[in-house]
Amino acid sequence: MMKFPKTNSLRCQIFFFSGIMTCVLIVLLGISLKKSFKLYEISEDYVLKNEITNHLNTATIWQAVERGYGATIIGSGEGDSAPFFTNFLEAATKGDAEVIQADKKMKILLSTRKNEAFENKIYSWLLGYGDLIDARPRIVHKNISKYEWLEIATHNINNEFDLRNITFTPQTIDEKILCLNNVLLPKITELCEYAGLERALISNAIASGESISNETMNSIKHYRSIVKQSIVQIQL
Secondary structure: OOOOOHHHHHHHHHHHHHHHHHHHHHHHHHHHHHHHHHHHHHHHHHHHHHHHHHHHHHHHHHHHHHHHHHHHHHHHOOHHHOOOHHHHHHHHHHHHHHHHHHHHHHHHHHHHOOOHHHHHHHHHHHHHHHHHHHHHHHHHOOOOOHHHHHHHHHHHHHHHHHHHHHHOOOOOHHHHHHHHHHHHHHHHHHHHHHHHHHHHHHHHHHHHOOOOOHHHHHHHHHHHHHHHHHHHHHHO
């Protein structure tokens, strides 16, 4: 019976071990590539979300300017012959351009990940934005009140803020941890800080038995606005 030399036996063991290590490396490489691809997708999502947020922020700036000019034009009763009408149209056009870009980016984002809450916010926003577009000609025809115009324009801006905030709503456990550490905890801290300052001012006024001065009242209102804003951010 033929016996294999020890060198052949050792060579087989080396080949066998090398084969196992190669398989392990292939599996690890596959896992690494899958993880890298997932991180790339998340990175691309965040790029899109950041772009959407920037477009919405810019849209609200121009629409706030549009709201102001619109209210002034309505107050003057001059319609499209008002001195600020060109500025009104310019602000509306620039706001619309940002809305178009935001809507385009949101469609791309939704094509990669379904999010029912996000889609509902987009739908509400588009309805409010449609009301804003419909209200613009009424300024020209002088058949809209300042109150109605401000209500429609402000509602649209608020919808855009809500949509901007929900854009970064965490979807995975890692995103939730980031949200907790970077968004919720600072907002809770801010809420407690300014609620404490507000309480201190009111307590001092009660203890003194004197009426609250205008300066103190303005400080209280300022602290209260920050508290309310923090509460809204936490709820979102």
